[in-house]
Amino acid sequence: MKYSWFESEVCSKRHTVFFALISLLFLASSLVAQTSNDERPIPILTGNAGYFTNVDRGQTELAPEITPVLLVPMGDHWLVEARAAFEGEFERENGNGPYKGVVGKDIDYLQIDYIVNPYVTVTAGRFLTPFGIYNERLYPIWIRELHEVPLIFPLGTGSSDGAMLRGGFTINPKANLNYAAYFSTNSSVNKFESDRLAGGRVGFFFPGPRIEVGGSFQKELQEDRTNAFGFHFAWQPMRVPLNLRSEYARSHDGSGYWVEGAYRFNQVSFWRPAMRRTEFVARMQQFFLGEETDSSELSEYGLPHGNVRQPDFGLNFYVRDGLKASASYGRWLGTRNWNVWTMGIAYRFALPLGPTGAR
Amino acid sequence: MKSKIMLFAGILMLAAAAIAADPPKSSNSTADPAAISTTTASAERNSEQAENIRAEGEKRFRANCSRCHAAPHKFPPRMMATIVRHMRVRATITDADMRYILAYMTQ
Numbered sequence: 001m002k003y004s005w006f007e008s009e010v011c012s013k014r015h016t017v018f019f020a021l022i023s024l025l026f027l028a029s030s031l032v033a034q035t036s037n038d039e040r041p042i043p044i045l046t047g048n049a050g051y052f053t054n055v056d057r058g059q060t061e062l063a064p065e066i067t068p069v070l071l072v073p074m075g076d077h078w079l080v081e082a083r084a085a086f087e088g089e090f091e092r093e094n095g096n097g098p099y100k101g102v103v104g105k106d107i108d109y110l111q112i113d114y115i116v117n118p119y120v121t122v123t124a125g126r127f128l129t130p131f132g133i134y135n136e137r138l139y140p141i142w143i144r145e146l147h148e149v150p151l152i153f154p155l156g157t158g159s160s161d162g163a164m165l166r167g168g169f170t171i172n173p174k175a176n177l178n179y180a181a182y183f184s185t186n187s188s189v190n191k192f193e194s195d196r197l198a199g200g201r202v203g204f205f206f207p208g209p210r211i212e213v214g215g216s217f218q219k220e221l222q223e224d225r226t227n228a229f230g231f232h233f234a235w236q237p238m239r240v241p242l243n244l245r246s247e248y249a250r251s252h253d254g255s256g257y258w259v260e261g262a263y264r265f266n267q268v269s270f271w272r273p274a275m276r277r278t279e280f281v282a283r284m285q286q287f288f289l290g291e292e293t294d295s296s297e298l299s300e301y302g303l304p305h306g307n308v309r310q311p312d313f314g315l316n317f318y319v320r321d322g323l324k325a326s327a328s329y330g331r332w333l334g335t336r337n338w339n340v341w342t343m344g345i346a347y348r349f350a351l352p353l354g355p356t357g358a359r
Numbered sequence: 360m361k362s363k364i365m366l367f368a369g370i371l372m373l374a375a376a377a378i379a380a381d382p383p384k385s386s387n388s389t390a391d392p393a394a395i396s397t398t399t400a401s402a403e404r405n406s407e408q409a410e411n412i413r414a415e416g417e418k419r420f421r422a423n424c425s426r427c428h429a430a431p432h433k434f435p436p437r438m439m440a441t442i443v444r445h446m447r448v449r450a451t452i453t454d455a456d457m458r459y460i461l462a463y464m465t466q
Contacts, residue, residue, distance in 0.1 A: 039465065041440035071445050079444050115447070118454035137450055143428045168451035178451035203451075207422045236426055243426070321432040348431075350442070356435035 038357030041073035045351045047083070048142040052344030057332075062090040062099055063344075065141060067108075077115045083108040107191045108159055123164040123182075126192055130166070130180035130201045131156035131216045132247045133232045142348040145243075145262045145279070146314045146328050148340060151287040152256040154301040155249040156218050156228040160184030161194035168205075176205040178214075186222055196221040203232070210236040218251075226252040241266040253293055253303055258285035262316075281314040281328070308334040314342075322348035409466070416463020419456045436465040 047068040054061045065087045072080040085108050090101035111125035128136050135157035138144050162185050168178035181200040187193060198221060203214030211234070218228040228251035235244045241264040248257040260283040265275035286309040298305050314328030323345070330340040420430065427450070434442065443461045446452055452460070 039436045039440055039461075041444055042437045044438055044441050046442070071441050073441050073444055079441075079448060081445060081448075113448045115444075121448055123448070137427045166448070166451055168447075168453045168456075170453050170455060176453050176456075180451070205423075207419075210422055210426070212426070234426055236422075318429060350434060350438065352435070352438050355437070357437040 042352055042354035043072045044353055045070055046349060048140050048346055048348045050141045050344055050346035052147055052342055055341040057338045059091060064088045079113040082110040119169050120165060120167045126159055126161050127164055129158050129160045131218055132230050132249060134247060141346040142324060145260060145281040146283055146312050147326055147342040148330060150258040151285050151304060151308060152249045154303050155251045156230060160197060161187045161192055174206060174208055178203045252290050254288055254290040256287035258283055277318045279316040283312040285310050306335050308332060412462050413466055416459040419459045420463055423452050423456050433464050439464045
């Protein structure tokens, strides 16, 4: 009996130790699981705000802008993203008096993305038309190197309402392929205007030399059923802090190109603290008017009404992360010539809409 | 009887612990980068692998993200996970690049 009690006591202690160990393991595992949960995405509100002064043809324009972007991830595969744009354009009437103007309100995109697998993402809703690289990647004012968008920017770009397949994957260790194919429906709904289009873009990125080349195609499925196509090129040399980009686009409204180079003074040996934050930008661009163009359509899309070439030069100073001061000068060379000045500041913000997790 | 109940409870908790320890299958969870923190036995080797992941993540960040914009400061991990998912769609970054960049930006 005594032995039995002793055996029972030992077994009980063993069970207690076993139970304690399992409890510790459970606790530790829960902590590991918590760490994993800390990396789960949360909704955030990001975007940019800026204030620019533009002088075009001697006319001064004040252009404040705020562009909020809402990102709402859901589960492991879904993302809802939306961007609105509030852009003011204020000018003096007849060159004197108070500044007057309007604030344009637009919804650039309101889309839901489903990441099917590493190769395919399905997007539905209103999205930025994937034509070239400027519209999707370089348009935000805190990203673009020169405040003025390229002359050919309206060709093939804008927003589309419909569905899109897109993705990027590695073909081999030296090359990645990225693509987008979309269909867009005709819409005249306020803030959701869209043309009936089908198109796509394919790009090859070579990580070694950091070169990207690609092409875009678009077919209008309404009215004149015209085509548009374009090519893009980007290169970041490894040894020099230089960023080279270029696009060519052609549609029935016209054609043209832009070539832009941005050099960061990282390697300059004097005034290092200031110079490493400074960037010099130069851009050359040309626009050639299409043969059968409608003047009202050119105005609607913001395209020049004649052949134009325009060199631009600019300086960017990165004050701190997300805060950039810019100034640029350009010369419009068309049937008449004039100067184009811009100066302003752009700020990118990002606010969490949930617990951010430990850093 | 009591010991059997406790043994059964222990096994149940062990199973629960195993499930809880299994990280969520997320498109943003890093395959190779995540493996270093859980599967490597040696701390030294773990540290070396972490450094390799960091270097590879930085390289891929410069190749992909720096093509368009300057490097931002690092946001908290859960914000960064959202931003990287957004950029994966926007800039058609590959799955592998995204995992390395996320690991680099959250270290």
